[in-house]
Amino acid sequence: MTPIITATELASESAGPRPPVLLDVRWQLGGPPGRPAYEAGHLPGAVYVDLDSELAGPPGAGGRHPLPDVAAFGAAMRRAGVSGSSPVVAYDGGQGWAAARAWWLLRWTGHEDVRVLDGGLAAWDRPLTTEIPAPEPGDFAPAPGALPxxxxxxxxxxxxxxxxxxxxxxxxxxxxxxxxxxxxxxxxxxxxxxxxxxxxxxxxxxxxxxxxxxxxxxxxxxxxxxxxxxxxxxxxxxxxxxxxxxxxxxxxxxxxxxxxxxxxxxxxxxxxxxxxxx
The missing domain is CATH 3.40.250.10 (Rhodanese-like domain)
Structure with a gap:
């Protein structure tokens, strides 16, 4: 499976029988925070995931964005509706770095069906929404070590x-x-x-x-x-x-x-x- 997906492919899959869980991971080094941009408009059904607090641990001797605590990461993914069997697509504002971080962490912890929206939000030419979803909690159980x-x-x-x-x-x-x-x-x-x-x-x-x-x-x-x-x-x-x-x-x-x-x-x-x- 290719690790990226086009906007056209994502629109088709989202309307199909097995829609992917969507993670909005908008983030920029040095700010501004991504949450306000998410609330102003995001892909329908997408859940916001904060890179600094959910895809990284506290900065310190291990670097500015050390790996998150695995249990905390798993809880964040379940909150977003991620299950072990659910396809997942991550996107960000377009740069692709933050979405790739989410992709890598999920793949590293054993999820096998994760992709990044190629081009990010900038590639999405369909309507956005301001509705904040409340997904059913997922069952994803992280098992680190699937990627080197x-x-x-x-x-x-x-x-x-x-x-x-x-x-x-x-x-x-x-x-x-x-x-x-x-x-x-x-x-x-x-x-x-x-x-x-x-x-x-x-x-x-x-x-x-x-x-x-x-x-x-x-x-x-x-x-x-x-x-x-x-x-x-x-x-x-x-x-x-x-x-x-x-x-x-x-x-x-x-x-x-x-x-x-x-x-x-x-x-x-x-x-x-x-x-x-x-």
């Missing part, structure tokens, strides 16, 4: 034994700027692979699968025994893992990402355009 996950030491090792992709903007990878975290640069050995290059220029829809396959091949995916991804805090990195999945490539996510790595002054930092530049 890296910690800091695992990411450092994979950068040497396989291919570790840095999904942040190239200038942050190089260390030219660092607007958020303690220090700029990248994990030594990591390869720059901005997640913005996974989508159609000027749009928010993913490149065709063949184009994504070619992109990751150029980055070294064909020769790597294992592939990992990190970003700033595990959100845009999930979007890169999703892009790799579209290309038929399984990759691990370093959820703590640069916000965890850079918070520890004992961890090495590389700067410049090359994986091991200083």
């Amino acid at each position: 996950l890296l910690d800091a030491d695992g990411a450092a090792a994979l950068a040497r034994s396989g291919l570790l992709l840095d999904a942040r903007a190239a200038e942050r990878y190089r260390g030219d700027v660092e607007p958020i975290d303690r220090v700029g640069g990248h994990i030594p050995g990591a390869v720059s692979a901005p997640t913005t290059e996974n989508v159609t220029p000027g749009a928010t829809t993913f490149l065709p699968a063949g184009d994504l396959t070619a992109r990751f091949k150029r980055l070294g995916a064909s020769d790597a025994p294992e592939i990992g991804v990190y970003c700033g805090s595990g959100v845009s990195g999930a979007h890169e893992v999703l892009a790799l999945e579209i290309a038929g490539i399984r990759a691990a996510l370093y959820a703590g990402s640069w916000s965890e790595w850079s918070a520890d002054p004992t961890r090495p930092v590389a700067t410049g355009p090359d994986p091991d530049s200083r």
Whole structure:
């Protein structure tokens, strides 16, 4: 099953005998909050899910968006109506990062039928609603481990034994700027692979699968025994893992990402355009 769905396909499935559970995960780094936008208009039947409080734990040593407590995440998904057997579609305002985070967490915790609306809300050309649904609680029971996950030491090792992709903007990878975290640069050995290059220029829809396959091949995916991804805090990195999945490539996510790595002054930092530049 492809991990993305078009607006046309979603409209058809929503009118069918087995409509998917819809998760509205609108979020932007630094705000504004997504809830007011959701209340102003959302896909019919969609339930709002807050990334900061339901798809992440409290910020701290584990990064700005560490993984949520599994029990709390399961409760949030059941509140939204998610069951183990129900198809789920997540969408956000269009960037795709937040929806990909929801997709990754559900897949990581064992849900097998999860997709992201390609292009997000911007791709939806049908009426919205302000009606807040009250879905029947679902029965989803999270079981972590269905997708590969890296910690800091695992990411450092994979950068040497396989291919570790840095999904942040190239200038942050190089260390030219660092607007958020303690220090700029990248994990030594990591390869720059901005997640913005996974989508159609000027749009928010993913490149065709063949184009994504070619992109990751150029980055070294064909020769790597294992592939990992990190970003700033595990959100845009999930979007890169999703892009790799579209290309038929399984990759691990370093959820703590640069916000965890850079918070520890004992961890090495590389700067410049090359994986091991200083």
